[in-house]
Amino acid sequence: MEGLVALARSLVTFLHFWPIALTLGSTLVGIMIGCMPGLSATLGIALLTTLTIKMPPNDAILILISAYIGAIYGGSRTAILLNIPGTAANAAACLDGYALARQGQAGRAMGIATTGSVTGSLFGVVCLALFTPLLGEVALAFGAFEFFWLAVFGVMMSGQVTGEDALKGWIMGFVGLFVALVGQDGIHAHNRFTFDINDLAGGFSLIPMLVGAFGFAEVLTAMKDKMAPPALRAFDSVLPRFGDVLRYWKTVLRSGVIGVYVGILPGVGEDMAAWASYAAARRASKESEQFGKGSVEGLMAAETGDNASIPGAIIPALALAIPGSAPAAVLLAAMIIHGVRPGPLLMVEQPQFVYDVVAMCTLATLGMLFFGLFLIRPMLLVLRIPRTIIMPIIFVLCVVGSYAIAQRLFDVWTMIGFGVAGFFLRQLGYHMAPLVLGMVLGDILDKSLRRGLVLSDGSLEPFFTRPICLVLWLVIAASILWQIPPIKEAAGRAAGALARLTGVRDREARPRG
Amino acid sequence: MQSLDNQPSPRVEFFSGLGWITLGSAIVYGSWTMDRLENLNINPYTAPGLVPGVLGAVIALCGSIMAVRAARVGTSGSDRTAVTRAPIFNWRVALSIALCLGFALGLVGRGAPFWAAAAIFLFLHVFLFSEFGERRGQRRLWRGILVALAVSAGASFAITMIFQEFFLVRLP
Numbered sequence: 001m002e003g004l005v006a007l008a009r010s011l012v013t014f015l016h017f018w019p020i021a022l023t024l025g026s027t028l029v030g031i032m033i034g035c036m037p038g039l040s041a042t043l044g045i046a047l048l049t050t051l052t053i054k055m056p057p058n059d060a061i062l063i064l065i066s067a068y069i070g071a072i073y074g075g076s077r078t079a080i081l082l083n084i085p086g087t088a089a090n091a092a093a094c095l096d097g098y099a100l101a102r103q104g105q106a107g108r109a110m111g112i113a114t115t116g117s118v119t120g121s122l123f124g125v126v127c128l129a130l131f132t133p134l135l136g137e138v139a140l141a142f143g144a145f146e147f148f149w150l151a152v153f154g155v156m157m158s159g160q161v162t163g164e165d166a167l168k169g170w171i172m173g174f175v176g177l178f179v180a181l182v183g184q185d186g187i188h189a190h191n192r193f194t195f196d197i198n199d200l201a202g203g204f205s206l207i208p209m210l211v212g213a214f215g216f217a218e219v220l221t222a223m224k225d226k227m228a229p230p231a232l233r234a235f236d237s238v239l240p241r242f243g244d245v246l247r248y249w250k251t252v253l254r255s256g257v258i259g260v261y262v263g264i265l266p267g268v269g270e271d272m273a274a275w276a277s278y279a280a281a282r283r284a285s286k287e288s289e290q291f292g293k294g295s296v297e298g299l300m301a302a303e304t305g306d307n308a309s310i311p312g313a314i315i316p317a318l319a320l321a322i323p324g325s326a327p328a329a330v331l332l333a334a335m336i337i338h339g340v341r342p343g344p345l346l347m348v349e350q351p352q353f354v355y356d357v358v359a360m361c362t363l364a365t366l367g368m369l370f371f372g373l374f375l376i377r378p379m380l381l382v383l384r385i386p387r388t389i390i391m392p393i394i395f396v397l398c399v400v401g402s403y404a405i406a407q408r409l410f411d412v413w414t415m416i417g418f419g420v421a422g423f424f425l426r427q428l429g430y431h432m433a434p435l436v437l438g439m440v441l442g443d444i445l446d447k448s449l450r451r452g453l454v455l456s457d458g459s460l461e462p463f464f465t466r467p468i469c470l471v472l473w474l475v476i477a478a479s480i481l482w483q484i485p486p487i488k489e490a491a492g493r494a495a496g497a498l499a500r501l502t503g504v505r506d507r508e509a510r511p512r513g
Numbered sequence: 514m515q516s517l518d519n520q521p522s523p524r525v526e527f528f529s530g531l532g533w534i535t536l537g538s539a540i541v542y543g544s545w546t547m548d549r550l551e552n553l554n555i556n557p558y559t560a561p562g563l564v565p566g567v568l569g570a571v572i573a574l575c576g577s578i579m580a581v582r583a584a585r586v587g588t589s590g591s592d593r594t595a596v597t598r599a600p601i602f603n604w605r606v607a608l609s610i611a612l613c614l615g616f617a618l619g620l621v622g623r624g625a626p627f628w629a630a631a632a633i634f635l636f637l638h639v640f641l642f643s644e645f646g647e648r649r650g651q652r653r654l655w656r657g658i659l660v661a662l663a664v665s666a667g668a669s670f671a672i673t674m675i676f677q678e679f680f681l682v683r684l685p
Contacts, residue, residue: 054681164520167582171533171575178540178568188550190561193543216613223609223642389660392612392638393668396631399617400672404682409622412685416617420610427601428521428529446564453558 006352007129010359019062020363026063027367028375030070032382034086036390037078038222041071041087041270041327042436043214043394046207049334050401057338058356064334065357066364068327069121069310072270073368076113076303077376078383080106089270089309092278092302099294111240112296114372116252116303119245121365123256123304124263124311129358131264132347135319136354139344142320144452145462149472150266151177151445154322156476158267158434166483169434172425173267176438177445179204186447199410206333206439208402208411209418213432214326215398216419219391221426239373248297251281255304262305263312267437269325270306270313277305311361318342318354322441326433329440337405521601523587530580537573541566605642612638627684628673635665 014020026048033044045064052060075086080097093113100109142150155177159169182193183203194200245252255277262273281301282291291298313324314331321343323329335342340353347354402415422432456462463469481487521529544566549557616634621627640661676682 051676051680051682167575167579171572171579174568174572174575175536178565178572181565181568185561187559188553188555188561190548190550192547192561192565193540219613220606220609224603224606226605386643388642389639389664391609392635393664393672395613395616395638396635396668396672399621400627400676400682400684403621403685404676407683407685409685412617412621416614423606424601428525449564449567450559453563454556458558 003129003133003355006355007358010352010355011362013058013356014062014359014363019059022059022062023066023360023363023367024370026066027070027364028371030067031074031077031368031371033067034071034074034090035077035382037082037084037086038218038387038391039086039394040214040218041068041075041089042210042330042432043218044068044071045327045330045334046210046214047397047401049207049330049337050211050404052334053337053404057335057340060338061331061335061340061357062360062363064331065314065360066367068331069307069361069364069368070371071327072306072310073114073117073121073303073372076117077110080109080113080299082383087270089274089306090302091271092274092306093299095278095292096295096298096302099292100296100299103294105294108244108296109299110372110376112244112299113303114369115240115245116255116300117307117372118365118369119252120256120259120304120306120308121310121361121368123253124260124308125358125361125365127260127308128311128315128361129355132315132318132354133351135315136344136347139320140348142344142468143466144448144455145466146468146472147320147444148448148452148463149469149476150320150322151441151448153472153476154266154441155434155438156479157265158269158437160479160483161268161272162433163429163431165429166479168430172430172432173434173438176435176440177442178438179209179435180439180442181446186443187450199408204414204418204439205405205411207330207337207405208415209439210330210333210436211398211401212415212418213422213435215394215401216415217422217426217432219395219398220419220423222387222391244296244300248300251284251297251301252304254280254284255301256308259305259308260312260315263309263324264315266316266322266324266441267326267434269327269433270309273309273312274302274306277308278302314357314361318346318357320344321444323437326436329436332440523583526583527580527587530576530578530583533576533579534573535576537569537571537576540569540572542569544569608641609638612641622685628669631669631672632665635668636661639664 014023029048030041030044033039034041044067048064048067049060052063055063072087072089075090076093076097078084078086079090079093080101083094083098085091085094097109097113100106100112155173156170159171159173160166162169180203182200184190184201185192191201258277258280259273262268262276263270278291278298278301281297282288285291285295285297287295287297309325310327313328315324317323317328317332317335319342321332323332332342340346341349398415398419399412402411403409405411422435426432452463464473482491544562547560547562547565549555549560549562551557612634616630620630620633640657643657643660673684677684
């Protein structure tokens with residue numbers, strides 16, 4: 001009841017002209033960022049963080065959340081019309097969205113994507129309101145030992161599910177953890193790996209690193225190959241059909257649950273949520289043979305899953321200060337910049353803020369619905385701007401954004417360094433999401449391990465025997481073992497044998513007619 | 514997700530692994546030789562080099578696994594070397610990096626007003642890429658110059674006004 005009152009108070013706070021105007025404006029910006037292949041939600045939020053640095057905290061966070069939700073949704077437009085996912089989260093939407101577009105049902109596909117995104121997002125918002133206080137309460141019992149394993153868990157999970165090679169993901173995660181430790185350490189204020197460079201004493205700032213890894217690296221990636229502006233096909237009405245929505249309510253619900261669950265997992269982003277929802281829908285569907293050939297259910301599942309994972313990713317960011325995805329990591333950093341202290345004490349110190357975030361997500365979802373239904377055609381004009389024009393402008397924004405945080409040229413150099421390194425690492429098959437998560441979790445890991453060792457007087461036993469620690473390290477160990485080919489093959493054989501055995505038993509148990 | 518065609522060759526993977534081993538080892542060395550603050554009587558488990566040292570060792574271990582894996586794939590003959598891969602570096606990337614570095618390191622913060630620095634960079638980037646990257650041989654030089662001028666003037670003015678006047682952000 002107390003929560004409902006707080007939520008109502010937050011909703012009333014935001015139902016004024018200025019917050020609504022900010023929501024609509026930033027959702028539109030987010031959708032346009034999402035529409036443009038190459039510009040990610042992470043980059044959009046990082047740049048907007050720098051733009052909104054002087055704004056009141058609630059206005060700034062509202063803009064970032066609206067842009068986040070808008071960007072993930074906006075990526076589905078190009079996935080459907082061009083078979084090019086605007087963001088990684090929309091790759092699953094390409095399969096059936098583009099197939100529908102080729103059948104002359106692009107408008108219908110966009111309507112389905114809009115419906116799926118809105119319902120997924122609203123489902124996620126309900127989970128955000130329900131689970132953040134609960135998780136915050138549980139997290140109050142977490143100590144240094146649990147936070148150490150949570151940090152390791154986040155990096156390992158993110159590394160494993162991003163990209164095709166878990167080893168590369170893990171390397172990026174560990175490099176991110178190390179990069180976060182450069183500068184004065186958080187316990188004794190001793191300089192680590194600063195090489196007597198004064199600017200390094202404060203460490204690398206997160207936002208310039210992110211702007212470099214996601215912005216400058218993306219500019220270089222886009223400039224590498226010549227690409228003509230895409231030709232857009234005409235499309236029918238984008239208004240969703242109620243029949244499509246009601247017919248697949250089970251798929252929507254399942255995808256919402258999967259999306260939120262995947263979102264909560266540290267560092268596992270919206271793209272995994274979309275793929276997991278799509279795969280689950282395909283397994284459960286009566287028309288699974290239609291998947292990939294223009295299945296309404298498949299598109300609905302993918303879009304519901306990725307948008308449900310946005311509030312899901314914000315849950316651990318608020319309750320544990322551990323982000324569920326790369327854009328949520330930037331959001332977390334922005335909250336800290338604006339004086340919010342996410343983590344287990346948030347529900348004690350600033351409980352209203354959690355409900356403010358719920359209200360912000362709700363408003364942004366409604367903004368997304370508005371633009372999704374009524375302003376699709378003008379928004380797609382942005383796709384006609386050649387990359388040779390948009391990319392240098394993005395780079396200028398990267399420079400301004402990096403400088404704006406602390407007015408230090410060192411941050412611009414940081415952005416350049418991480419951008420060039422990020423470009424070459426991408427070309428070699430390394431993904432940036434685990435790196436980002438490592439950068440965010442490095443401080444938590446460092447302090448938790450050292451504090452834990454002090455508390456246990458050097459004994460590693462509590463790290464392995466406390467109940468939550470036990471679960472976390474067992475999952476981590478299993479995920480590592482799973483990557484070892486002989487073990488993976490043996491597990492596959494065992495699963496196959498078990499399935500055959502179960503099948504034989506089922507046949508024997510079946511009454512003969 | 515990257516397709517298999519874009520995956521680097523085992524040779525590149527092997528040298529990447531060696532690179533990670535070198536980086537990890539350097540971190541371990543730097544952590545080991547880092548001041549342990551014994552003169553301050555701190556708890557030895559809070560030594561500043563502890564966690565970076567562990568991370569360095571893990572990075573070196575992962576690098577070793579990568580190098581061994583690449584070497585095995587390379588010698589087994591089941592590698593993907595037959596696949597034609599796009600080069601990771603070409604003249605477009607080189608030109609873009611040169612222009613971006615020239616702007617960010619050579620112009621910004623060196624006394625020139627930001628709007629002027631941004632306009633020069635944008636003009637050069639848009640003009641060079643649209644003329645030599647997209648429209649080579651089409652003899653549309655003047656059109657390219659006009660487009661680049663319009664984009665550079667408009668964008669540098671808009672960015673300066675929006676950041677400096679509307680959002681009150683100081684520009685370099």
